[in-house]
Amino acid sequence: MNATPTFPASSPAPPNGQRDDVVLRVEHLKVYYATPQGDVHAVDDVSFEVYRGEILGLVGESGCGKTTTAMAILRLVQPPGRIVGGHIWLDGIDLVRLSERELRRLRWDKISLIPQGAMNSLNPVLRVGEQIRDVIEDHEGRQPRKALKERILHLLHLVGLPSRVYNLYPHELSGGMKQRVCIAMAIALNPILIIADEPTSALDVVVQRVVAETLLRVKEELGISIILIGHDMGLMAQLADRVAVMYAGHLVEIAPVRPLFKTPLHPYTQLLIESIPSIKERKPLKLTEGLTHDLRNPPPGCIFQFRCPHVTEGCRTRRPMLQDVHPGHRVACFLYHEAVASGGTSPQR
Ligand SMILES: Nc1ncnc2c1ncn2[C@@H]1O[C@H](COP(=O)(O)OP(=O)(O)OP(=O)(O)O)[C@@H](O)[C@H]1O
Numbered sequence: 001m002n003a004t005p006t007f008p009a010s011s012p013a014p015p016n017g018q019r020d021d022v023v024l025r026v027e028h029l030k031v032y033y034a035t036p037q038g039d040v041h042a043v044d045d046v047s048f049e050v051y052r053g054e055i056l057g058l059v060g061e062s063g064c065g066k067t068t069t070a071m072a073i074l075r076l077v078q079p080p081g082r083i084v085g086g087h088i089w090l091d092g093i094d095l096v097r098l099s100e101r102e103l104r105r106l107r108w109d110k111i112s113l114i115p116q117g118a119m120n121s122l123n124p125v126l127r128v129g130e131q132i133r134d135v136i137e138d139h140e141g142r143q144p145r146k147a148l149k150e151r152i153l154h155l156l157h158l159v160g161l162p163s164r165v166y167n168l169y170p171h172e173l174s175g176g177m178k179q180r181v182c183i184a185m186a187i188a189l190n191p192i193l194i195i196a197d198e199p200t201s202a203l204d205v206v207v208q209r210v211v212a213e214t215l216l217r218v219k220e221e222l223g224i225s226i227i228l229i230g231h232d233m234g235l236m237a238q239l240a241d242r243v244a245v246m247y248a249g250h251l252v253e254i255a256p257v258r259p260l261f262k263t264p265l266h267p268y269t270q271l272l273i274e275s276i277p278s279i280k281e282r283k284p285l286k287l288t289e290g291l292t293h294d295l296r297n298p299p300p301g302c303i304f305q306f307r308c309p310h311v312t313e314g315c316r317t318r319r320p321m322l323q324d325v326h327p328g329h330r331v332a333c334f335l336y337h338e339a340v341a342s343g344g345t346s347p348q349r
């Protein structure tokens with residue numbers, strides 16, 4: 001397995017101090033898309049860490065910047081998008097500063113992506129075995145055939161696919177099988193981190209479960225860290241160790257999965273969790289009033305102010321930073337910051 005990542009002396013200590021198993025640290029990341037009407041602030045000052053062997057869920061409504069964050073981590077943001085600020089530390093290296101050549105080695109090797117709609121990106125004219133072989137040989141050079149085939153069969157086995165899949169074309173596979181082939185490709189080079197962008201959307205619930213269990217197995221058996229992007233809060237509750245909530249390009253809350261679901265702090269997270277349907281207790285779906293602001297023109301103050309049921313005058317002029325309210329539970333909301341500053345931890349409403 002890979003060695004413990006080290007951070008250069010110039011990198012500040014993690015905000016919660018004591019953890020030394022940080023695999024990826026994103027610091028003040030900003031990604032903007034240029035448009036004729038001005039820059040879209042798709043990711044605006046986002047900071048978080050991913051720890052070794054954990055699944056970090058990244059959730060938030062459509063357009064909040066999840067995929068842009070993922071693409072920035074891989075330095076794959078396409079024009080008119082660009083990284084305008086921040087650092088992305090992976091294994092002691094700041095990815096933001098690497099050349100394209102250096103990056104090419106790192107992708108797949110240390111960090112791999114299961115892109116949104118991945119199963120449709122498999123090459124239709126190559127058999128599964130050949131596609132996985134190409135990933136390995138592109139990075140490691142030509143390999144002895146027999147050993148390489150054994151390695152690919154082992155990868156297929158790890159993601160729960162039978163050996164015959166080696167000789168099949170993508171069109172001969174179900175959606176869930178294709179998605180598991182994508183996971184096999186993502187783990188082929190023993191990365192330390194996988195980013196899976198909505199790996200179960202467009203699959204029925206039974207197949208979703210199989211793919212989810214495959215990701216869990218990858219985490220548990222190989223110790224690989226995973227950033228799992230998705231909308232499905234039920235799936236997050238089952239899979240994630242910690243969950244980060246994004247709203248309009250900002251990270252508004254990050255916490256271990258249990259406290260996040262049991263005592264969500266940010267008003268947006270509360271709305272997300274209240275909107276999970278339940279058959280036991282049927283209730284009208286809670287709709288959030290107001291619209292997300294134009295991302296080209298973020299308001300001064302809190303970015304959730306137009307939809308927040310607890311908004312105050314102060315929220316319209318000052319922006320709350322992401323701060324620890326309990327150890328490991330960070331939120332960007334004055335309701336809690338002021339309570340913490342005055343010596344308590346319960347919100348002041
Ligand atoms: N090429 C582009 N030009 C201008 N704006 C863009 C471009 N690509 C993305 N955006 C904007 O950036 C913001 C973030 O988009 P992103 O795809 O990261 O969201 P997301 O959270 O992944 O959404 P989804 O859940 O729908 O996949 C959106 O407001 C989107 O409109």
Ligand SMILES: [Mg+2]
Nearest residue numbers: 066067068116
């Ligand atoms: Mg997306």
